[in-house]
Amino acid sequence: MLNLDITTTANGAVLRFSGKLEISLAHALRDALAQQLEGAISLEIDLSAVASCDATALQLLYSARNTAAGRRIPLGITAISQSVKEASVELGLSMDDLLTH
């Protein structure tokens, strides 16, 4: 099951994922991201509590970024866990362009 806490603020929503973000949850993750981007003002994603992450999840984050950019919705990843960092480094992905510094 996808572990997701959603906090709505005046500036938009904050999505806090925890647990596993893996291929078995890929459809749920895609649907959650798509749903939150519907009519959003802005979106922040917190991955600091994610225990493990794979290529499908990282792709979906890129996909969410592309979708948000197309709709001119500000989207940023505010924090990532060590496992997310390791997964992205292992795949040769740079999370810099997703992270909000």
Added chain:
Amino acid sequence: MIPNNSTQNFLLEADDWLARIEESALDVNVERPDEETINQLFRAFHTIKGSGSMFGFDDVAAFTHHVETALDKVRGGTLALSQELLDLVLEARDQIKTMLQASQGGEPASAEAGERIIAALCALQNIDDSQSSPQPVEELRTNMTPEDGVCCTFHIHFRPDRALLTYGTNIGLLLNELRAMGECSITAHTEKIPVLAEIQPEQCYLWWDIILTTSKNENAIKDVFIFVDDGSEIVIKQTGVAVEEKPENQPLASSPRTLTASPAVQKQINRIARKDVRKASSMDATIRVSSERLDRLVTLVGEMVMNHSRLRQVAMMTDIPLLLGPVEELERLVDELRDSVLGIRMMPIGATFSRFKRLVHDLSSELGKEIDLVTEGAETELDKTVLDQLGDPLVHLIRNSLDHGIESAEVREHCGKPRRGTIRLTAKHIGSNVVVTIHDDGKGLHTEAIRAKAIEKKLVSADATLTEKEIYNLILLPGFSTAEQVTSVSGRGVGMDVVRRQIDSLRGAISITSEPGKGTAISLTLPLTLAIIEGLLVEIGRDQFIVPMANVTENVELHRSERAKNNGRNLIEVRGELVPYIRLRELFSEADGELDLEKIVIIQHEDQRVGIVVDRVLGSHQTVIQSLGRVYRNIEIVSGVTIMGDGRVALIFDLAGLIRFDKQQAEKMKQCDQEGFIAT
């Protein structure tokens, strides 16, 4: 072990790899081994080991490791390829197959056999068994040692198969393997990742460009991608070569490098390095579908063809123009669908041929003969059902050629023939049939011996006048065998009649030619498919029948006056040739209304032309073949039935059976006449 989907896939793929191993091991020339074939053998064992380990077949992985090690040494030039090693490779292949089958409830693999193979492999490599203990795949991969201190830089382009992640592949681990090989710069490309509305979340949209400087060769890099190369785009290009100056025993990855170009080394490496780019084309993408699903599809198409036939009949009866147009269009679509579906079931005969390479290899050793198998036309396609039923008859015919046809090397030399005998297995399309021929260059058939044996076994009378061809056909009769010695290979007196029955059941025909001292050729003429055939619809009385169109050569008319011409003998002259005919009215004791004008459908069966006399020829008919069922299985003259557009059933003639039955009836009549004559 109850296989889940992934395990089932592994077992299916392992089966493919084992088939490739057998083919490569039998194809490779021991004196001049082809580098690519050795690589293929190595990769096949490597894949079985890796995948086996991944899916919990640890015993298979451990055993396979020993063969892989030996083959790796052959690749590296430290072990010479020998016939002994190739025989061990084949034995190891059989052992792995048994181990895999055992895991699925088959007979357990013999541990002694496995140990004997391992011991023999170790002996060939001059190593102690204990030194050859298996290592985990990962360990084997990362324990690679630098080769000759030569470093090359490779550009690797890796665009995975979109479905790769769904197979459970961890691309990160794969990239780590490359990192472990040397200095590695990995660039991931994300630009193909679509927006959320379009993305298939389990598919892989990422692709990579990798620059790797390593002392490993291109083969070692290819081995990293060995489990992911199906459907993926992998291009490995050597972009430079350099000599590494590094202290002894310093780990490669952490060593500071001073790389200097060396034209001499570069020239040498470039010469050795393969220039081919490995690119798995998307054109080669295939999917596995169970044959049950295909059979279901063919059945449904068959029903569609029959229903369309009914619809067309209704349309013609009602003669509504608005209906006729769409029915014609539907006919075109149904025909196209039928051809497409039947096309899916068509498979090249090559896979069946490959089985016989091993058979000839093993049996010629057993019989102490030197025999080569040459195959031609492996790409010829036949319906899967026909292919499935063709294997056993071919095994028997090849065994016969090996055992009785081809002489021992000494006898051949004595006769002025080459020591090595040859069995030629060919397949080719002739019209709407495929002809498979087994030709050996052995001693040929001995007509006198066959005739004498047939008389002894009371298969023919002593005064029978038989042509050469009729004598050859005697070997197809039940219980016939001229073998002087019953061997484990053949000669039990059963088999050739079973071959004939099997070929008859496929609506095929057997033709035998032979030349004393030169050899024998047995040709099997087979229909392309058994599901739907083009038939000629004929009528006798009020019943309709189908004659397979593939056998029909022409139709002629038969007047009542002509029937009397040949003194009651059923013969008619067609284009200067006397053709015997079978009057189905007589055969079926159809008494109603003798016709002044009948039709003769001339068919070609094996090497003879025979006429089948019917009342009327109604035209061609797309015939969906339905089996007769158990109760009617022994009706020799009928091979199946089809349901007509109006719901009636039409019987499909088995032409071989029909001709045989007519001959038997004629013999009986002759016998009755003679007995009657004696009685009077």
